[in-house]
Amino acid sequence: MSGNGSHRVLAPFGRRALEVADNHCSDGYRIFSLRDQDGPVPSAGQFYMLSAAAHWAQRDERPFLPRAFSVADAVEAEQGLRLDFLVDDVGPGTARLAGLEPGEQVWVNGPLGRPFSTPSDLAPGAPGAILVGGGIGVAPLAILRRQLADRGVPTRILLGFRDREHSGGLEDLFACCEVRLATEDGHAGHKGYVTDLLAVLLEGDEAGSAAVYSCGPPPMLEAVRAMCEASDVACELAMESPMACGFGACFGCAVPLAGGGYMRLCVEGPVVGGDQIETALVAGSGHG
Amino acid sequence: MSVDLTTNFCGIELEHPVINGSGTFDAIAARRAFGEELVRSFPFSAFVSKTITIEPRDGNPPPRLWETPAGMINSIGLPNKGLKGFLEHDLPDLSLLPVPLIVSVMGTSHDEFTALVEEVGTRPEVAAMELNVSCPNVESGLIVGEQPGETRSLLEALRPITEKPLIVKLTPNVADPAAVARAGEEGGADAVSLINTLKASAIDPATLRPWLGAGSGGLSGPSVRPVALHQLRAVADAVSIPVIGMGGICNGADALAFIATGAALIAVGTENFRDPAAGSRVRREFAGELERRGIGSLSEVRGKGLPEVALNLKSRSS
Numbered sequence: 001m002s003g004n005g006s007h008r009v010l011a012p013f014g015r016r017a018l019e020v021a022d023n024h025c026s027d028g029y030r031i032f033s034l035r036d037q038d039g040p041v042p043s044a045g046q047f048y049m050l051s052a053a054a055h056w057a058q059r060d061e062r063p064f065l066p067r068a069f070s071v072a073d074a075v076e077a078e079q080g081l082r083l084d085f086l087v088d089d090v091g092p093g094t095a096r097l098a099g100l101e102p103g104e105q106v107w108v109n110g111p112l113g114r115p116f117s118t119p120s121d122l123a124p125g126a127p128g129a130i131l132v133g134g135g136i137g138v139a140p141l142a143i144l145r146r147q148l149a150d151r152g153v154p155t156r157i158l159l160g161f162r163d164r165e166h167s168g169g170l171e172d173l174f175a176c177c178e179v180r181l182a183t184e185d186g187h188a189g190h191k192g193y194v195t196d197l198l199a200v201l202l203e204g205d206e207a208g209s210a211a212v213y214s215c216g217p218p219p220m221l222e223a224v225r226a227m228c229e230a231s232d233v234a235c236e237l238a239m240e241s242p243m244a245c246g247f248g249a250c251f252g253c254a255v256p257l258a259g260g261g262y263m264r265l266c267v268e269g270p271v272v273g274g275d276q277i278e279t280a281l282v283a284g285s286g287h288g
Numbered sequence: 289m290s291v292d293l294t295t296n297f298c299g300i301e302l303e304h305p306v307i308n309g310s311g312t313f314d315a316i317a318a319r320r321a322f323g324e325e326l327v328r329s330f331p332f333s334a335f336v337s338k339t340i341t342i343e344p345r346d347g348n349p350p351p352r353l354w355e356t357p358a359g360m361i362n363s364i365g366l367p368n369k370g371l372k373g374f375l376e377h378d379l380p381d382l383s384l385l386p387v388p389l390i391v392s393v394m395g396t397s398h399d400e401f402t403a404l405v406e407e408v409g410t411r412p413e414v415a416a417m418e419l420n421v422s423c424p425n426v427e428s429g430l431i432v433g434e435q436p437g438e439t440r441s442l443l444e445a446l447r448p449i450t451e452k453p454l455i456v457k458l459t460p461n462v463a464d465p466a467a468v469a470r471a472g473e474e475g476g477a478d479a480v481s482l483i484n485t486l487k488a489s490a491i492d493p494a495t496l497r498p499w500l501g502a503g504s505g506g507l508s509g510p511s512v513r514p515v516a517l518h519q520l521r522a523v524a525d526a527v528s529i530p531v532i533g534m535g536g537i538c539n540g541a542d543a544l545a546f547i548a549t550g551a552a553l554i555a556v557g558t559e560n561f562r563d564p565a566a567g568s569r570v571r572r573e574f575a576g577e578l579e580r581r582g583i584g585s586l587s588e589v590r591g592k593g594l595p596e597v598a599l600n601l602k603s604r605s606s
């Protein structure tokens with residue numbers, strides 16, 4: 001199965017134990033890699049449900065449920081596919097995953113969910129893609145960037161970070177590409193928000209029919225959604241929501257739809273069209 | 289030695305005793321995620337649908353989940369396509385599954401339940417129905433499953449409508465679940481299942497207000513298992529119809545404990561969320577647990593604890 005498409009790659013049925021190949025710190029975030037010898041190559045935007053095979057429940061008998069992680073890269077190597085994930089320690093689940101040692105086993109269910117569309121599907125006639133990422137949300141944009149580059153799609157990349165401590169995975173994941181940076185503390189690039197950079201691009205003539213792809217904290221995603229709506233530019237957002245299962249069983253990851261009702265983010269997303277939702281500010285996101 | 293896991297449940301032949309709890313596995317969504325491998329390796333011996341209601345329901349506003357020590361609270365609110373949508377869109381897909389189909393239904397009155405059981409019960413794809421009685425009867429204002437009288441009269445109304453098995457899903461949020469189970473049996477139920485989730489709340493540490501969008505929800509997972517075993521024992525002792533046991537079953541040893549406590553079948557629920565193939569794993573481990581103890585079939589251990597012969601083996605080996 002090709003990893004360069006934008007189709008929903010099916011997951012093998014049942015959780016699988018994969019070995020941790022690497023876990024290192026990059027610009028404040030941790031990147032851990034799993035070795036997946038039998039699994040398919042995911043499409044950009046898809047995610048995996050992850051839990052440590054041993055010592056998952058710790059203090060207070062949590063975590064109990066697996067955690068959803070967008071894949072940041074999937075590289076075919078001699079020892080099998082290497083899956084990269086970005087993790088920030090914000091709760092008991094992410095703390096355990098951030099502390100994984102090479103050689104440990106991780107339960108994996110995936111790849112799951114709806115991936116990013118191609119620019120030609122999202123915005124026919126678009127001259128290229130604009131990727132807008134914030135914080136740890138840069139993860140799915142890294143694999144998207146590579147899959148777009150493989151197809152020769154001109155891509156501009158805008159990334160925003162809080163400060164020097166949180167400039168996640170730039171060196172590893174966005175090496176060899178031109179990135180425009182915004183940092184809230186001004187230590188690099190534009191001092192301010194990444195959406196300031198997007199506003200400049202959207203005002204430019206050539207961006208009129210661009211395809212925008214975004215992932216980041218909900219307030220940033222909502223700003224991107226609203227700006228694209230105002231500029232009549234097609235966008236896709238990779239969102240998050242608390243999720244128990246990741247494959248449509250629990251109905252926990254409800255995201256309100258424009259026009260009423262809910263979607264299950266795990267099966268209808270995590271990538272959603274900007275026009276599918278009223279707002280990207282979803283109650284309950286950001287669990288650890 | 290090979291272990292015979294086959295069992296007859298209310299006249300339905302099942303390959304093994306492991307099914308799913310209603311609302312904990314969506315076979316249609318799972319097929320989208322895993323493809324035909326799901327159908328080839330279907331983890332349950334019968335499939336219990338998510339609860340359907342007469343009218344479509346959107347479900348509760350988010351957040352709908354809260355992780356707890358060894359479990360979770362959900363407040364989903366029974367989103368479903370409604371009876372018509374279920375029959376048109378979901379039933380054709382569910383009928384492709386390689387196992388008997390049990391459809392869970394919920395009404396807010398005898399009339400609604402009657403319409404659901406009439407419509408669903410006449411479909412040849414449907415093997416049995418489970419009655420979700422954890423909801424108020426709009427006529428009396430009482431939660432049907434909390435009242436033996438309400439439960440008996442509901443079953444008396446539904447029994448003449450269908451010859452297919454009717455299973456009453458018991459709520460654990462009562463002082464005496466055995467009394468409700470007995471009332472269901474007296475009304476004509478073919479089986480009971482327990483436990484549903486335990487009423488539960490979570491407080492948002494940031495706002496100190498209820499976390500869940502609907503205010504409160506239901507607790508499930510390993511944390512409820514001891515409660516489930518306790519209620520299973522009480523109910524199994526009180527009725528002569530089969531009992532489906534569930535509540536925090538994660539592995540074969542859990543399954544064996546439930547069978548030995550009196551369950552005819554066991555259902556995997558929350559564990560499906562952690563492992564979509566949990567049902568298959570529980571079945572394998574359960575067979576291994578029986579084999580290790582020299583038990584050849586379910587009837588040798590169901591509701592009895594270990595047979596004398598196995599106890600003797602155990603004392604000799606220890």
